[in-house]
Amino acid sequence: MHVRRKLALAAVVAAALAPAAAVAQEPVKIGVIMFLSGPAAAPFGVPAKNAADFVVEQLNAGKGPAPYATKGFGGSKIETAVVDEAGSTTTQVTEFRNLVQRDKVDLVIGYVSSGNCLAIAPVAEELKKLTNFFDCGTPRIFEDNDYKYVFRTSPTATMDSVGAALYVRDAKPGIKSIAGINQNYAWGQDSWGDFEASMKQLVPGIEVKTSQMPKLFAGQYNTEISTLLGAGADVLHSSFFDGDLEALILQGAPRGLFKKSMGVLTTGETVIHKLAAQIPDGTVIGARGTFGPYAPHNAYNTWFHNGYKAKFNAEPNYASYQMAQAILGVKLAWEKAMAANGGKRPTNEQVGAALEHMSYEGPGGLVRMTNGKGHQAIMDTAYGVSKLVNGKMEIVKIKRYPAEMVNPPEGVKSADWIKGGFKK
Amino acid sequence: MNEILPVIADGIIYSAWLFIAAIGLTLIYGVMKIVNVTHGSFYALGAYAGASFTGAWLAHGYPPMLSYVVLLAAAAIVTLVFAPIIERGILRFMYAKDEVVILLITYALFLVLEDTIKLIWGVNPYYVAEPYALLGSFDIGGLPYPTYNLILVGLALVAGGGLVWLLRGTRVGKLLTVVIHDPEVSRAMGINVGRYYLVTFTFGSMLAAIGGSFTAPTVSVVPGLGVDVIVLSFAVVVIGGLGSLPGAALGAVIVGLVRSVSVHYAPQVELFVIYFVMALVLAFRPRGLFSLAEPRKI
Numbered sequence: 001m002h003v004r005r006k007l008a009l010a011a012v013v014a015a016a017l018a019p020a021a022a023v024a025q026e027p028v029k030i031g032v033i034m035f036l037s038g039p040a041a042a043p044f045g046v047p048a049k050n051a052a053d054f055v056v057e058q059l060n061a062g063k064g065p066a067p068y069a070t071k072g073f074g075g076s077k078i079e080t081a082v083v084d085e086a087g088s089t090t091t092q093v094t095e096f097r098n099l100v101q102r103d104k105v106d107l108v109i110g111y112v113s114s115g116n117c118l119a120i121a122p123v124a125e126e127l128k129k130l131t132n133f134f135d136c137g138t139p140r141i142f143e144d145n146d147y148k149y150v151f152r153t154s155p156t157a158t159m160d161s162v163g164a165a166l167y168v169r170d171a172k173p174g175i176k177s178i179a180g181i182n183q184n185y186a187w188g189q190d191s192w193g194d195f196e197a198s199m200k201q202l203v204p205g206i207e208v209k210t211s212q213m214p215k216l217f218a219g220q221y222n223t224e225i226s227t228l229l230g231a232g233a234d235v236l237h238s239s240f241f242d243g244d245l246e247a248l249i250l251q252g253a254p255r256g257l258f259k260k261s262m263g264v265l266t267t268g269e270t271v272i273h274k275l276a277a278q279i280p281d282g283t284v285i286g287a288r289g290t291f292g293p294y295a296p297h298n299a300y301n302t303w304f305h306n307g308y309k310a311k312f313n314a315e316p317n318y319a320s321y322q323m324a325q326a327i328l329g330v331k332l333a334w335e336k337a338m339a340a341n342g343g344k345r346p347t348n349e350q351v352g353a354a355l356e357h358m359s360y361e362g363p364g365g366l367v368r369m370t371n372g373k374g375h376q377a378i379m380d381t382a383y384g385v386s387k388l389v390n391g392k393m394e395i396v397k398i399k400r401y402p403a404e405m406v407n408p409p410e411g412v413k414s415a416d417w418i419k420g421g422f423k424k
Numbered sequence: 425m426n427e428i429l430p431v432i433a434d435g436i437i438y439s440a441w442l443f444i445a446a447i448g449l450t451l452i453y454g455v456m457k458i459v460n461v462t463h464g465s466f467y468a469l470g471a472y473a474g475a476s477f478t479g480a481w482l483a484h485g486y487p488p489m490l491s492y493v494v495l496l497a498a499a500a501i502v503t504l505v506f507a508p509i510i511e512r513g514i515l516r517f518m519y520a521k522d523e524v525v526i527l528l529i530t531y532a533l534f535l536v537l538e539d540t541i542k543l544i545w546g547v548n549p550y551y552v553a554e555p556y557a558l559l560g561s562f563d564i565g566g567l568p569y570p571t572y573n574l575i576l577v578g579l580a581l582v583a584g585g586g587l588v589w590l591l592r593g594t595r596v597g598k599l600l601t602v603v604i605h606d607p608e609v610s611r612a613m614g615i616n617v618g619r620y621y622l623v624t625f626t627f628g629s630m631l632a633a634i635g636g637s638f639t640a641p642t643v644s645v646v647p648g649l650g651v652d653v654i655v656l657s658f659a660v661v662v663i664g665g666l667g668s669l670p671g672a673a674l675g676a677v678i679v680g681l682v683r684s685v686s687v688h689y690a691p692q693v694e695l696f697v698i699y700f701v702m703a704l705v706l707a708f709r710p711r712g713l714f715s716l717a718e719p720r721k722i
């Protein structure tokens with residue numbers, strides 16, 4: 001009888017433990033969204049997907065540098081469900097709902113387009129699904145709303161614009177006028193708005209010659225280029241990205257656009273390898289942070305840069321870096337939440353609580369979730385100018401700016417911070 | 425005056441590009457009564473073929489000046505491969521169906537061709553910048569313009585003038601006009617209507633491919649290139665009147681000049697102004713500026 005009771009007890013314990021063991025092995029399913037078609041696929045989507053593939057493969061094999069060396073997320077294998085970001089915001093909202101409600105992903109990492117991020121954030125909140133925006137730049141997401149489930153581990157476009165303005169002020173002494181050509185939607189308008197306001201603060205009395213806002217993916221810019229050439233501003237700012245940036249360079253370079261005005265390309269890093277011969281020396285090149293040529297010499301960058309280059313035979317661009325640090329940040333938060341949960345699989349709320357106000361090192365340097373009530377990252381940034389050496393683009397005259405110098409303090413809107421004279 | 429000249433020059437250059445992109449659309453509609461959404465696909469196919477053929481030509485060290493001929497040949501080759509397959513393989517079985525059904529079919533084909541392009545060329549961009557800068561530049565109103573733009577204007581004039589001559593000055597054109605007016609009677613009179621449809625579809629698509637091919641040196645050729653072009657082309661042909669060649673020319677000039685004036689003097693309304701003009705025209709001339717009276721068929 002005694003033996004029977006022992007066996008029965010053992011059977012009950014085994015039955016109770018079996019699901020727990022199964023749960024521990026259950027993979028973490030991540031919805032990953034970026035452009036896989038359309039003009040933004042080549043400069044952003046594909047490099048970001050490559051980065052996700054590389055980082056996930058490395059993490060699943062336990063080959064990440066410490067503290068990313070544990071396998072997967074807390075021992076659970078990472079699986080990805082990849083979705084194309086192309087299409088309208090309505091399509092993206094539908095795809096997001098499909099990922100959460102049909103595919104039952106554990107969390108979502110994605111979105112290049114600022115318009116998509118603005119549309120997805122309230123839906124992520126409604127569905128209570130942890131969502132980390134890896135790239136989009138508009139500062140409005142956490143300035144206009146508070147979110148519990150939404151995070152962004154990359155800095156906003158404000159940092160790009162303020163950093164560019166600081167660089168231009170020093171690189172072009174005696175600057176008297178600026179002009180801009182930016183895409184007519186959230187990203188372009190915010191970028192130009194912040195750059196114009198920053199220049200007005202840094203160089204009182206500066207004249208704005210013209211601000212061109214062509215439609216996204218317009219492709220033909222000859223008329224705008226004529227207007228910009230006619231305006232003859234000292235500095236020409238553009239936050240153009242993808243095929244639009246490439247078309248602007250291809251159409252503007254033969255007409256001397258970036259020679260007449262000092263070009264400031266805040267996302268220029270994505271084209272420095274492809275269009276090196278077309279970009280004139282002295283063009284200011286941004287990488288949306290300390291990514292790519294501005295990345296620090298740390299163990300994470302060595303691991304990521306060298307591994308990515310070996311796997312894809314290409315240089316990782318800033319979108320690749322942003323994707324890598326988005327996954328790494330969530331991994332750390334997951335494992336921190338798991339530890340606090342007694343080693344059990346954490347909930348989205350627990351992972352979110354762990355990610356709030358977290359600081360961590362990635363391939364692009366220190367990421368600090370200080371803004372947006374701990375949901376928005378700030379980082380250092382850097383700018384330099386292009387120089388063609390033996391047919392290859394080099395970035396020279398690099399200047400680095402601490403995060404506090406180029407990002408607003410917590411609780412202050414970007415526009416107010418700039419208009420208030422960058423007060424800390 | 426110096427300020428006005430670049431505005432006019434920009435308007436004309438943009439009009440020429442628009443006309444080349446749109447003229448095939450109006451030709452195909454005029455003859456076959458098909459609102460052909462695959463027009464955007466042929467523009468994209470032309471751009472990809474132009475960029476890859478010309479890139480290979482230049483990479484082999486062949487004479488750069490002949491790259492313009494390669495751009496033209498690339499557009500012709502890619503159209504001769506795809507257009508007959510689409511017309512003979514699919515569209516000819518659909519002519520009896522309603523115009524809306526055929527429009528949906530061409531939309532489906534557009535999506536298929538978008539993926540076909542990705543299968544062939546992938547998603548990475550293609551560049552062939554050399555032809556754009558090869559001919560140097562000239563000044564208008566103190567601003568430099570690549571001489572390449574004159575090729576676009578020349579192409580538009582040749583395409584428009586050539587089509588008018590073909591339709592009004594040749595036997596083939598006169599027979600085509602008969603087909604346009606009544607395909608059934610034409611068939612009864614012994615005209616091979618199917619052949620005319622095939623030639624018209626191929627030639628109209630080739631014009632789109634030439635537009636794409638000659639745009640390739642000014643842009644990065646990426647997936648999705650044909651989407652915006654089809655929207656703009658529709659705006660142009662709707663303003664002019666679907667199926668009208670002079671209408672397409674006038675529509676392109678109106679859109680080009682209006683856009684140029686807005687970009688130079690009021691850039692904030694540039695997005696709105698093209699479609700405002702289209703809405704204005706349609707409010708007073710619902711079938712476009714050059715629409716012809718149509719006999720009612722019982």
